[in-house]
Each structure stands twice: as structure tokens, then as C-alpha cells.
Amino acid sequence: MLLTLFGVSFLVFAAFEIIPGDPAISKLGTDATPEMIAALREQMGLNRPFIVRYFDWLGDCIRGDFGRSYSYNRTVISMIGDKLPITVTMTIISMLLVIAVSIPVALLLAKYMGSTIDRAGYISNQILMAVPSFFLGILITYIFGLTLRFFTPGGYISYRQNFAGFIGYLLAPSVAIAIPKCAMSVKLLRSAILEEWNKDYVRTAYSRGNSTMQVMYRHVLKNALIPLITFWGMAVADMIAGSIVVEQVFNIPGLGRILLTSISNRDYPVVEAIILLIAVVVIVMNLIVDILYRCIDPRISK
Amino acid sequence: MAFIKSIKKIFNKYHGFNFNAGLVITGLIFIIALVGCFYTPYEPTAMNVSIRNTAPSLAHIFGCDDSGRDVFSRVMEGIRNTFFISTMTVLIGSGFGIILGAAAGYYGGKFDEILMRINDALFAFPSVLLALVIVSLLGPGFLNVTVALGIAFIPSFARIVRSGFKSQVNMDYVQSARLMGAGDLRIIFVHILPNILPVLMSSVMIGFNNAVLAEAGLSYLGIGVQPPRASLGLMLKDGQALLATAPWNALFPGMVIVLMVLGFALLSEGISEAS
Numbered sequence: 001m002l003l004t005l006f007g008v009s010f011l012v013f014a015a016f017e018i019i020p021g022d023p024a025i026s027k028l029g030t031d032a033t034p035e036m037i038a039a040l041r042e043q044m045g046l047n048r049p050f051i052v053r054y055f056d057w058l059g060d061c062i063r064g065d066f067g068r069s070y071s072y073n074r075t076v077i078s079m080i081g082d083k084l085p086i087t088v089t090m091t092i093i094s095m096l097l098v099i100a101v102s103i104p105v106a107l108l109l110a111k112y113m114g115s116t117i118d119r120a121g122y123i124s125n126q127i128l129m130a131v132p133s134f135f136l137g138i139l140i141t142y143i144f145g146l147t148l149r150f151f152t153p154g155g156y157i158s159y160r161q162n163f164a165g166f167i168g169y170l171l172a173p174s175v176a177i178a179i180p181k182c183a184m185s186v187k188l189l190r191s192a193i194l195e196e197w198n199k200d201y202v203r204t205a206y207s208r209g210n211s212t213m214q215v216m217y218r219h220v221l222k223n224a225l226i227p228l229i230t231f232w233g234m235a236v237a238d239m240i241a242g243s244i245v246v247e248q249v250f251n252i253p254g255l256g257r258i259l260l261t262s263i264s265n266r267d268y269p270v271v272e273a274i275i276l277l278i279a280v281v282v283i284v285m286n287l288i289v290d291i292l293y294r295c296i297d298p299r300i301s302k
Numbered sequence: 303m304a305f306i307k308s309i310k311k312i313f314n315k316y317h318g319f320n321f322n323a324g325l326v327i328t329g330l331i332f333i334i335a336l337v338g339c340f341y342t343p344y345e346p347t348a349m350n351v352s353i354r355n356t357a358p359s360l361a362h363i364f365g366c367d368d369s370g371r372d373v374f375s376r377v378m379e380g381i382r383n384t385f386f387i388s389t390m391t392v393l394i395g396s397g398f399g400i401i402l403g404a405a406a407g408y409y410g411g412k413f414d415e416i417l418m419r420i421n422d423a424l425f426a427f428p429s430v431l432l433a434l435v436i437v438s439l440l441g442p443g444f445l446n447v448t449v450a451l452g453i454a455f456i457p458s459f460a461r462i463v464r465s466g467f468k469s470q471v472n473m474d475y476v477q478s479a480r481l482m483g484a485g486d487l488r489i490i491f492v493h494i495l496p497n498i499l500p501v502l503m504s505s506v507m508i509g510f511n512n513a514v515l516a517e518a519g520l521s522y523l524g525i526g527v528q529p530p531r532a533s534l535g536l537m538l539k540d541g542q543a544l545l546a547t548a549p550w551n552a553l554f555p556g557m558v559i560v561l562m563v564l565g566f567a568l569l570s571e572g573i574s575e576a577s
Contacts, residue, residue: 007423015435126571130564132515134522135556138542142553146546241428245519249542260523263438275435279426 001287008279009061013054016268057272066273071265076273079258085159086254087247089167091239093174098182098235105182106189107216113194121186128183133242137176137249144172156252173250177242181235188231192224226297233289237282307496321572324507327565331558335385338378346371346379347530355548365550367540376532377555383533384562387448388513394452396506399459404490406460407467417460424457430516434525442525451516455509462505466498500573507570514562534559 060067066076109121131139144150151172157165196202197220205215244256255274262270344362350370358365364373406414424432436450470476471494479493495502520526521535529536534555541552 003419004422004426007419008426011423015439126567127560127564130511130560130567132518132556132559132563134519135538135559138538138545138552138556141542142545142549237428241431244431244434245522248523259434260525263434263525271435271438275427275431278428278431282426282428 001283004283005280008283009058009276010054012272012276012279013057016272017050061273061276067269069262069267069270071262071267076269079270080255080273080277083253083255083258086170086252087240087243087256089159090170090174090177090243090246090252090254091236093167093170094178094181094239095232095236097174097178098185098232101178102182102185102189103221106186106193107221109186109190110193110197121190125183125187129180129187131180133177133180134245134249136179137173137246140172140176141249156250169250170252173243173246173252176249177239177246181239185228185231185235189224189228192227193220196220196223222296226293229289229292229296233285236285237278240278240281318572318575320568320575324565324568324570324572327561328569331381331562331565332385334378335382338382342372342375342378344372344375346375346532348372355544357548358550364554365548367537367551368544368548373537373551373554376537377534377558379532380534380537380555381558381562383444383527383531384514384517384559387444387451387517387527388510390448391451391455391513391517392506392509394449395455395509396459396502398452398456400463400495400502402456403460403463404467404495407464408471408486408490408494410468410471414464418464421457421461425461429454429458429512430519433516433520434523437520437525442528444527444531447517447520447526451513451520454516455513459505459509462501463498466501467494470494470497500576504570504574507566507573511563511566511570514559514566518559 057067064077066080068075069079072079105121109118112118145152151169157169159166201219202215205219210218240255243254244259247254247256248260258270259274261267262274348371350366352370353362353366354370355368356362356366362372362374364377367373367376402417406417427435432454433447433450436453437446440446440450467490476489476493479489484493517526517533518535518538521533522539524536524539527533527536537555538552538559541548541550541555544551
């Protein structure tokens with residue numbers, strides 16, 4: 001895992017090294033004298049060897065110092081720190097929605113396996129899986145925002161002003177992010193439940209006098225959730241990446257907004273920091289999934 | 303030849319509902335894309351102020367946008383562009399993925415180890431994010447998006463091909479081919495590759511699926527296909543501003559994206575069901 005983290009940070013840093021375009025020139029504008037550029041390059045530390053700068057940068061990142069933004073005179077950490085709660089809250093709400101909705105729906109579909117409910121569920125699942133979350137966002141804006149007027153599109157409320165209003169506004173984008181993931185997990189969970197249902201231990205559990213409910217919740221569901229945890233771990237990463245686009249739909253000033261403006265301003269420290277942050281989240285999620293595995297299924301650690 | 307035979311075998315084998323439904327949807331959209339190369343009802347960029355934001359009618363079945371351009375013609379052009387980008391993306395991704403994955407899985411050893419380490423690191427970036435970074439390095443535009451998405455898709459193809467090769471490389475038929483004097487390249491491409499084709503085909507379809515989504519997403523963010531070219535994602539972006547007055551501008555392109563993704567997803571499902 002440490003090796004992966006190392007590789008990830010190196011890739012991020014190297015990628016931004018090979019781009020044409022000198023940040024010193026773009027900061028000063030085209031009419032700067034060569035002396036001014038040289039002085040700024042010196043001040044920004046751009047003329048030291050690549051490897052030296054990489055290890056400096058890595059050391060700073062570990063201490064939580066991502067440098068200063070090129071285009072705004074602020075530290076990167078203060079820029080990101082402001083927006084992070086927005087993206088994190090959105091991801092948490094959508095993850096909770098996915099878990100809360102997909103388990104009961106999958107249980108229902110598995111219970112009525114082969115019936116009309118199951119088939120209808122299957123078809124709507126396939127369709128929902130195909131809807132990109134930003135189009136869902138637009139649909140939600142159109143139906144609930146413009147037609148039914150449940151919320152004001154674009155009327156984002158900061159979490160500093162009104163926390164309840166903030167959560168309320170984030171609910172719509174979170175639903176948009178959650179629905180495709182939810183359909184996917186219903187599908188996976190349903191087939192996992194049906195697969196577990198035919199195993200020997202189910203018969204054993206029945207023969208020990210358990211009711212169907214007990215067998216389902218205490219035995220089958222526990223085993224069927226194992227593949228789902230991997231999926232959910234990966235889904236978190238997708239949701240963060242997806243939230244970049246959905247934030248644009250709902251006009252939310254979150255991580256995605258700064259990522260996009262920094263990309264167009266060639267503000268590399270900010271872009272590097274955000275991408276590194278997302279990659280670290282993905283790696284940490286993988287670690288958490290591994291740990292959860294061991295808690296749910298002690299056989300794996302042996 | 304072995305390739306064409308194996309692909310034929312796949313098509314003869316699959317008759318499931320998913321596969322057929324996927325084939326119909328994808329085929330329909332493919333035909334629209336093909337027709338869009340030669341003929342669109344109106345010029346996609348022709349503006350006509352007198353019919354700004356008119357609702358869908360017989361003459362303009364998807365309505366008109368705020369510069370009086372025919373939405374259906376633009377959707378046709380968008381489908382064509384999206385099809386082109388996703389095909390190129392999948393070709394780049396699977397081409398390099400097959401070469402790297404086959405080499406890693408077949409030879410193993412140090413090369414495999416190093417390649418998989420790099421792959422692990424790349425896997426930590428969601429592929430849309432990876433494409434976003436590459437686009438930001440190359441600059442926005444039609445070709446750059448294609449290249450960016452293609453590169454972003456290499457790791458997942460390489461991983462799938464590698465694990466396929468790993469499972470086949472010690473089998474008897476590979477041994478016997480080697481004893482008969484077949485070279486490494488012949489074993490890789492003529493003997494092993496056709497055997498992992500069903501897995502590969504299924505992931506190619508998922509690749510198409512993701513490519514359509516990623517292209518639409520990037521164009522929606524304004525860093526993909528640039529105007530005046532039409533793209534489904536770009537139309538969604540422009541249409542969103544008109545949602546209150548002319549909702550058809552966003553709804554039709556969005557539905558076409560859904561159909562495209564659905565078609566590829568069903569095909570992939572059908573292939574993996576049958577194998």
C-alpha cells in the first residue's frame with residue numbers, strides 16, 4: 001500500500017512536470033522581462049532538479065503543506081479545506097442512500113425471484129444503470145426544481161449560513177449520484193443472495209430450526225454482502241469523481257469547481273493536491289474494505 | 303482468420319434477451335451515426351432566428367435550440383462524434399491493453415511485477431479523473447479527448463488481459479503448441495488470445511459504455527468536443543440553461559446517451575451470460 005501511495009504521488013508530480021508551459025510565465029504575463037521570470041522561477045523553486053523538487057514536494061505534502069496557489073495568493077490547503085466539507089457531505093449522503101435503499105430492494109427482488117416484480121426490477125435496474133448521474137441531475141432539476149418547485153435550482157446555501165438548508169440542497173445532487181450506483185448494487189446483491197441461497201449451509205441452518213427470516217438475515221445476507229463491500233469501496237471513488245460533474249449541474253462551489261478552474265488557469269499546485277487527495281482516498285478505501293472483509297468473514301484472514 | 307472465426311462463434315452462440323435487445327439498440331444508434339455522416343435533415347450548424355426555441359413538431363422532431371438550430375440534426379452529429387470518440391478510445395485502450403497485458407501475463411517475472419505496480423498506482427485514479435488530468439495536460443479538443451480517454455482506459459484492459467493470460471499460460475495446449483515449435487508471438491495471438499476473447503469482448507462492451515459516459519461528462523464540463531461541433535454532452539450543457547423555457551434541448555440528447563449506454567451494457571451482459 002505504501003508503495004502504491006508512493007507510485008501515485010510520483011505519477012501525479014511527473015505528469016505535471018512534462019506539460020509544456022511555464023507557470024512563471026503564465027503568472028507574470030507575456031510582457032515580463034527575462035530577469036523577472038528568472039527571479040520568479042528562483043522564488044518558486046522551479047529551477048532545481050526534478051528529483052529534488054519531487055522529494056521536497058512529497059515531504060511538504062506529508063506535513064499537510066501543499067504549497068501556494070499560483071493564481072490566488074492563498075495556500076492550497078486553505079482553498080481545499082473550505083470546499084472539502086461540501087464534497088465529503090455529498091459523498092456520505094449518497095453512500096448512505098445507496099446502502100439504505102439497495103439492501104431492502106435486493107432482498108425484495110430475491111424473495112420474489114422469477115416473478116413479475118423481479119422482472120420489472122431487473123428492467124428498471126438496467127435502465128437506471130445507464131443514466132449518467134449528471135443527466136439525472138438535470139432531470140431532477142427539471143422535475144423537482146422547475147416543475148414541482150421543491151427546491152430552487154442554483155440556490156446553493158453555504159454550510160456556514162444554514163446547515164439544515166445546506167443538507168437540504170445537497171440532497172438532490174446526492175440522489176442523482178446515488179441512483180446509478182444503487183441500481184448496480186441492487187443487481188449485484190440480488191445475484192449474490194440467490195447464489196448463497198443454494199449453498200449447503202442454508203439447508204443446515206434450516207434444519208437447526210431457524211425461520212426463513214433468521215436464515216436470510218443472519219446467514220445469507222452476511223455472506224452476500226462480502227462482494228458488495230468491494231463494490232461500495234470502489235463506488236466511493238467513482239462518486240467523488242462523479243461529484244465533480246454533478247456539482248456543475250447544481251452550481252455547487254465544491255472540489256469540482258476549484259479543480260476545473262485550476263485546470264484552466266494552469267494552477268498546478270491546486271490540481272496536484274486535489275488529485276493526490278482523491279487517489280489517497282481511493283487507496284484508504286481499499287484498505288478499509290480489506291479490514292471490513294476480515295471483520296465480516298474471519299475465513300479470509302487465515 | 304482465427305479472430306474472425308471466434309467472433310463469429312460468439313455471435314452464433316448468443317441468443318439471450320439481453321444480447322438481442324442490446325444488439326437492436328446499438329445497431330439502431332450505429333445506423334443513425336452512419337447516416338449522420340452523409341445526411342442530416344438540416345445543417346447541424348445552420349441558424350435560423352425565426353424558429354428559435356420552437357417546440358418539437360413534424361418539421362423539427364426534436365425541436366430547435368436558442369439559435370434556431372435543429373436539435374435532431376445536432377443529435378445525429380453528436381451521436382456520430384460520440385461513436386467515433388468511443389470507438390477510438392476502445393481501440394487505443396484495448397490495443398495497448400492487449401499488448402501490455404499479454405506480455406505481462408505471458409512472460410511474467412520482473413516485467414510483470416513492474417507493470418502491475420504502475421497499474422496499481424493508475425487504478426487509484428477514477429478513469430474520468432485520469433482523463434480529466436490528461437485533457438488538462440493536452441488541452442481541450444476533439445482529438446485530445448480521444449487520446450486522453452484512450453490512455454485512461456489502458457490500465458483496466460491490461461489488467462483483464464493479463465489475468466486471462468495468467469490462467470491460460472500453463473495449460474496443456476500452450477505447452478503442446480510450444481513443443482510443435484510455435485514462437486511466442488504465434489502462441490500469444492493465435493493460440494491464447496482467441497480463448498480469452500469472450501472475456502475480452504464483454505469488457506470491450508463495458509469499455510464502450512464507459513467511453514460514452516466519460517466523453518459526455520468531459521464535453522458537459524466544456525473540456526471535450528468544442529463548439530460549433532455538436533456533442534451529446536455539450537448539448538446537455540447548453541440545454542440545461544434553457545431547461546425552463548425549452549426543455550427538449552437537454553432531454554433528447556440525454557435520452558440518447560441513456561440509450562447508447564443501455565445498448566452497450568446489455569450487449570456486455572449478454573456476452574458474459576453466455577460464456
